Each structure stands twice: as C-alpha cells, then as structure tokens.
Amino acid sequence: MKNIIDIHPHIISDDEKRYPPAPLFGKRSDWSQERPNTVEALIAAMDEAGVAKAAVVHSSTTYGFDNSYVVDSCNRYKDRLVAVGSVDMLADDVPAVIKTWADKGLAGLRIFTGGSTKDFDPSELDNPKSFKAWEMLVELKLPMCIQTGPIGLPQVRMLAEQYPGVNIILDHLGRPDVLDGPPYANAASLFALADLSNVYMKLTPRIFGDVKKEKASADTFFPRVVEAFGAQRLAWGSNFPTSTGTLTDILATAEKGLACLSDEDRAWIFGRTAQQLYPTLS
Numbered sequence: 001m002k003n004i005i006d007i008h009p010h011i012i013s014d015d016e017k018r019y020p021p022a023p024l025f026g027k028r029s030d031w032s033q034e035r036p037n038t039v040e041a042l043i044a045a046m047d048e049a050g051v052a053k054a055a056v057v058h059s060s061t062t063y064g065f066d067n068s069y070v071v072d073s074c075n076r077y078k079d080r081l082v083a084v085g086s087v088d089m090l091a092d093d094v095p096a097v098i099k100t101w102a103d104k105g106l107a108g109l110r111i112f113t114g115g116s117t118k119d120f121d122p123s124e125l126d127n128p129k130s131f132k133a134w135e136m137l138v139e140l141k142l143p144m145c146i147q148t149g150p151i152g153l154p155q156v157r158m159l160a161e162q163y164p165g166v167n168i169i170l171d172h173l174g175r176p177d178v179l180d181g182p183p184y185a186n187a188a189s190l191f192a193l194a195d196l197s198n199v200y201m202k203l204t205p206r207i208f209g210d211v212k213k214e215k216a217s218a219d220t221f222f223p224r225v226v227e228a229f230g231a232q233r234l235a236w237g238s239n240f241p242t243s244t245g246t247l248t249d250i251l252a253t254a255e256k257g258l259a260c261l262s263d264e265d266r267a268w269i270f271g272r273t274a275q276q277l278y279p280t281l282s
Contacts, residue, residue, distance in 0.1 A: 005274035008237025012036035029061035039073035045247040082107035089130040110145035122152030143167040181215025194228040205243040231265035235273040
C-alpha cells in the first residue's frame, strides 16, 4: 500500500529555551518527558515505517496553546507535514487567534477536553463563548479534532448539527467501550453519530488494543464501524510517540487489525480520508 498518511503523531522540541513547556492544566504529560520526539525524529520514523505524510497534532500537555513548535516544524517539511494546533476556545479574541495561526500555516485545530493528564470535562464544547471560534472554522474551512470520551458525544452531536460546514474528527474513535463484543451495545452512543456526515473518526492504537480484549475482536468490530460510518470517514492515526513502540510497529498493528477490510476501505483509512480532511496532504 502506498501513500500512507498518519493524522495523529506528536512532536516535542529538544530546545526548551526556544519552545518552553507550559502544559495545559499545569501538568505535563509523562510521555512527553519520557519519549520526546523532535520533528527530525518523526521524519526519520516515517521514512523507516513507509509513512508518506502526516498531520502532526500539537501537544497541549506540553505547550498549552502555544503552537509555535508544531507550526514551525511542519513549515520546514511542507511537502510532508501539516500542523494541527490548539487555542483557548473561550478566549474573547479566539477568532483573531485562529486566523493568526492559520495565516502562519495551521491546517486544523484540536480541543483537548481531557485525557492523559486530567479527566474529561465536555463543558467547554457547548459553552456559548466558544461558538465564535466555530464560526471562524467555517470561514477558514478548517477541521476540528475533539479529544473526548462517551461523556462528550452529546456535545459533539450538537456542534456537528450547528456547524455542518466544519469537519469534526473524533480522536481515538471517541474512546468507546467495546469489551462486550458484538453487536457492541456498549458503544451505541458512538454508532448513534453515524448520521452526521461531517463527523469523522480516528483509528489509533487505543482501539487496536481494545479489540483484542474480552469479547471484542478486530474482525467483528472494524466491519461494524465501516458499515456505520463508511471508510471515507475513518482515518488512521499513530499517536506516536505517546503510544509506545516504533512507528513501524504501530503501523503494522493497524494494518493487521484492518486486514479484515477490503483494499478499497483500507486505502481510504490509510490515506484518502486524510487528504479529504487536510487537502494539502494530497
């Protein structure tokens, strides 16, 4: 398979004077200290794994809302990388901030409502103060990644319906509970989003690990996801180096997990969907 695109790696600078850490919520993530990965290291890992291009996701748990490193780095490798950043969605000047970063090269945004350093709090998603940010995303045609769990899916539906012009990408597939196995009743809230044509899903190491547990299996779960959403709304993300292992290993695990799908579906998940979401990766 050629033209593999990764829509969820992270990078960390080794120059803390130029790019000082200032983590969101005041707690820096363990992975960013134990497995920091510069943009040069990411490119080397991509070359080794056979990954052609990537949408690099800013590390909020390292740099807060300062997207300088991810933007500067992706601009150095414009033929292979685009930057996905984070802003304070509740700031009074958020539309201008988004416009400024977009002018510097930012290709998409991400809301981090919780994860490695704090519990999920979806209240930011439906706070009316954030809506002017969403209006700017419509204007600039920028996609939005949302990091939340099942608790935040009602807010995701509201935003998808209110802003049909914004493609919303759920990090880690919205973290569904799949351990009950087919027909995956515990993940009903995830499948309930299938009617929203602007909601996309990232398939990351988290789900490839979960489908190996209890009653779940790759062969029963991934066809169910494709049936619900269509492969055109699914994209692979490595979560490298947050997830342990080499990029080569992470990709191999994903390819093995999706071996039950057709060549056409895998072509979308490993590349074409990413190009729809981030056209400069085409």
